[in-house]
Amino acid sequence: MGKSRFDDHEIVKCAILYSKGETRKATGERLGIRAAKVSENIEEAIKRGIIRIEVNQPREIEVAERVRNVYKLKDVYVFSMIIAEQSTTMLARLLAAYLERFFESKAQEEVTRIVIGPGRIPLALVNASSDETRPDLRACSTTSPELRETYMASNTLIGIMAGKWKSGLYRFDPQMSAEEQRNYGDILIFEIERVPDMKGVTALFLQFLTGAYMSNVEKELMKLAADGGVGIINYQPIDEDGVPLCWNMEGYNKAVKPKLLTLEMIREITASGNKKVICIASGIDNVRAIKAGLRGGYFNVLITDYDTAALL
Numbered sequence: 077m078g079k080s081r082f083d084d085h086e087i088v089k090c091a092i093l094y095s096k097g098e099t100r101k102a103t104g105e106r107l108g109i110r111a112a113k114v115s116e117n118i119e120e121a122i123k124r125g126i127i128r129i130e131v132n133q134p135r136e137i138e139v140a141e142r143v144r145n146v147y148k149l150k151d152v153y154v155f156s157m158i159i160a161e162q163s164t165t166m167l168a169r170l171l172a173a174y175l176e177r178f179f180e181s182k183a184q185e186e187v188t189r190i191v192i193g194p195g196r197i198p199l200a201l202v203n204a205s206s207d208e209t210r211p212d213l214r215a216c217s218t219t220s221p222e223l224r225e226t227y228m229a230s231n232t233l234i235g236i237m238a239g240k241w242k243s244g245l246y247r248f249d250p251q252m253s254a255e256e257q258r259n260y261g262d263i264l265i266f267e268i269e270r271v272p273d274m275k276g277v278t279a280l281f282l283q284f285l286t287g288a289y290m291s292n293v294e295k296e297l298m299k300l301a302a303d304g305g306v307g308i309i310n311y312q313p314i315d316e317d318g319v320p321l322c323w324n325m326e327g328y329n330k331a332v333k334p335k336l337l338t339l340e341m342i343r344e345i346t347a348s349g350n351k352k353v354i355c356i357a358s359g360i361d362n363v364r365a366i367k368a369g370l371r372g373g374y375f376n377v378l379i380t381d382y383d384t385a386a387l388l
Contacts, residue, residue, distance in 0.1 A: 082120050090117035091126045139385045143378065147388075150352065150376040154385045163358040163381060168200035170379050171265065171356055176206065178263070187262045189246060191216040191337075192237060193310050194230045195267030197356045202236050209242040216246040216261050218310050220335040230310070250335035257341050264345065266375065268357040270365040271305040271313060272297055296323055307365030309374055312339045316364070318372020343373050352377050363387045 086107065093103045100114040107114070121127040136154040144152040153174060155166050178187045192198050192215060215234040231247060238245045252260070300323050305313040313321040320339045346353040355375035357366050360383055367388065369375060380388075 082117065087117045087121050087124075088126065090114050091121040094118050094121075094127065136382050136385075139382060143385050143388050147370050147378075149378055152377070152385070153379045154382050156382045164196055164200050165204070166381070167197050167356050167358055167379055168204040171197070171201055171354070172204040172206070174354070174377075174379065175263070179208075179210065188212060189214045189216050189261040189263075191218060191261030191264040192230055192233050193218045193264070193266040194233070195269065195356075197267045198230075198233050198265060199236075201265075202233070202240060205237070205240060207240065211242050211244075213241055213243040214246045215241065215243055217248045218264075218266070218337040220248045220250055248335065248337055254341070257337065258345055258348065260337070260345075261351070263352045263354065264342070265354045265356065266309055266342070268355055268362060268365045268369050269308045270362045271301050271308060299323070307362075307368045309339060309369060310336055310342070312336065314339065314365075314368050314372055314374075316368055316371075318368045318370070318374065320372075339372070339374060342375075346373055346376050349376075354379060356380070358384050360384060360387055 086109070089107060090103055093106065098106075100111045100118075103114045104111040118127065122129065136156055140152040140154040143149070143154075151174075153170055155170055175190070190213060192201070215238040217230040217234045219230045234245060234247070237243070248260070300313055300321065303321060303323075304315040305321050305323070306316050307314050313323055315321055342353065345351050353375040354377040355366065355369055356379045358381040363384055366378070366380070366384065370388075378385075
């Protein structure tokens with residue numbers, strides 16, 4: 077058997093210096109060998125298992141992939157939330173980055189209408205988005221109020237976003253046909269909000285309050301929770317299984333008889349498979365609401381934090 081062209085001691089020395097991040101040229105000068113020989117020694121060290129290369133996938137990517145597979149979603153994006161108060165900002169930034177990916181890719185030609193639902197996170201999206209003008213885009217709403225809305229409402233948010241992007245506006249028209257509603261937007265963005273737990277001690281306490289001290293919102297939320305409501309999407313509540321519930325929303329969203337893109341239509345758009353319907357939510361208190369949205373089939377993209385994704 078011929079003599080090996082490799083020096084075992086030399087291989088080990090190269091491996092040690094490689095592990096410390098030293099360049100091949102510096103290693104060669106230190107050991108008195110050519111840089112090419114250093115490369116050969118490192119390759120041999122890898123073959124022998126002296127150097128082991130492992131890819132340590134970030135936990136956020138790992139749990140996002142598990143959630144995506146379990147719930148059969150198109151995409152799942154997860155960030156590591158350190159401070160709860162930062163969750164809204166982090167979700168908005170992650171959502172903005174997700175949208176930028178479409179704007180900067182060939183997919184931009186296919187994305188001309190972005191539908192923005194109500195909520196604090198879509199509001200934060202205004203600040204998180206880049207200042208680049210996008211005149212070919214249309215910012216679309218999910219509500220069409222008859223009188224007024226809050227600053228977090230969809231109809232108001234799209235005006236702010238359109239002003240930043242220098243884009244057009246397209247407000248939801250309840251008179252559109254089902255086909256028009258189905259093709260209303262290329263990307264739809266919704267925030268899931270949990271129904272506050274009004275059971276137990278809280279419910280008992282509220283029962284002792286008179287109507288003068290209990291707001292319409294508290295009354296309706298207490299009734300909604302008692303009826304099994306766990307989440308709210310676009311001002312519309314759902315139960316544990318994602319089934320839409322009926323409720324008096326006037327006091328809740330401070331809008332008078334708004335016309336909405338319905339949950340049934342949102343589900344139909346999601347099921348079509350050719351639209352991105354994004355759910356943005358975080359916090360372990362929202363896990364039940366997110367699961368209800370998953371069971372109802374109201375979105376195919378999820379943006380959340382690690383702890384929430386891990387529980388999912």
